[in-house]
Amino acid sequence: MNDLSDVAVLMPAFNGQAEVERTLASFREASTVNVLIVDDGSTPPIVAPVIDGMRIDILRMPRNGGIERALEAGIAALATGGIRYAARIDAGDLATPGRLAKQRAYMEDHSRVAVLGMWTHVVSTQGAPLFDLTPPAEPAAIRRTMLARTCFTHPSLMLRIDAVIEAGNYRADYRAAEDLDLILRLLQRHDGANLPEFGLFYELNESGISATKRRVQVMSTLRLQLRYLRVTNPLDWAGVAKSIAHLVLPYRALRGLKARLLKSTSSA
Known part of the structure; x- marks a missing residue:
């Protein structure tokens, strides 16, 4: 039941050796955990830490090419190695105990x-x-609201690798929104779901992609929303309006408003 031999943690990394080590040390599982770190041109290169209960490999990119290419290469390498499930996490984030076993059991x-x-x-x-992110859990609710709100936290995901390969893998067509691009393609043939329990501590970093590449990310998101827009679904239009608001309003103001809304919702 706790066998994780067909699961691998997939972590892209650019510098940040200490964050990589802290993140990997947060996993608490009853079985050996496989890890693939994709070193995206770090200087100095990322070194695989020695952590009890972990088998860690490093795939080194020839140069820094961005998270999209790093994830694409990582998925391809895991597929070649016969791994069935990729569990995403980013350096700086922390996993809750038993996350991988719970997700694998659900996927099975x-x-x-x-x-x-x-x-x-x-x-x-x-x-x-x-604040906390508690998106819908059931596939039907996710499909209905997918373009209106963030239904998945990317570093919390477990992905079925054969489905990812079939859908075309990660790609760089929508910079800084590679997760939404992949998920929308996966949902054309498969379901998406959330386990309604906490599996991740997500570090909100001012130097992260959502802050430093905000405009690129919002533009990519808007392009995806328009591509997959269902004209009869009011929630899709609400998502488009939200993206436009993100283009014209300051990042800190929007982040503060989101935090206040989420806090008030969780305390209600």
């Missing part, structure tokens, strides 16, 4: 599900709680 029991997330605690770089 739900063959139509190709992408499985978990609820997320969002914290500051100092670990202080900011």
Whole structure:
């Protein structure tokens, strides 16, 4: 039941050796955990830490090419190695105990599900709680709201690798929104779901992609929303309106408003 031999943690990394080590040390599983770190041209190169209960490999990219290419290469390498499930996490984030076993068990029991997330605690770089992300759990609700809100936290995902390869893998067509691009393609043939329990502490970092590449990310998201727009679904139009608001309003103001709304919702 706790066998994780066909699961691998997939972590792209660019510098940040200490964050890589802290993140990997957070996993608590009853079985050996396989890890593939994709070193995206770090200087100095990322070194595989020695952690009890982990088997860690490093795939080195020839140069820094961005998270999209790093994830694409990582999935391809795991597929070649016969791994069935890729569990995403980013350096700086922390996993809750038993996350991998819980996600694998769900995926084994739900063959139509190709992408499985978990609820997320969002914290500051100092670990202080900011707000929680509790998106819909069921596939039908996710399909209905997918373009209106963030239904998945990317570093919480477990992905069915054969489905990812079939869908065309990660790609760089939508910079900084590679996760949404992949998920929307997966949902054309498969289901997506969330386990309604917390599986991740997500570090909100001012130097992360969502902050430093915000405009690129929002433009990519808007392009995807328009591509997959269902004209009779009001929630899709709401998502388009939200993306436009993100283009014209300051990042800090929107982040503060989101945190206040989420806090008020969780305390209601």
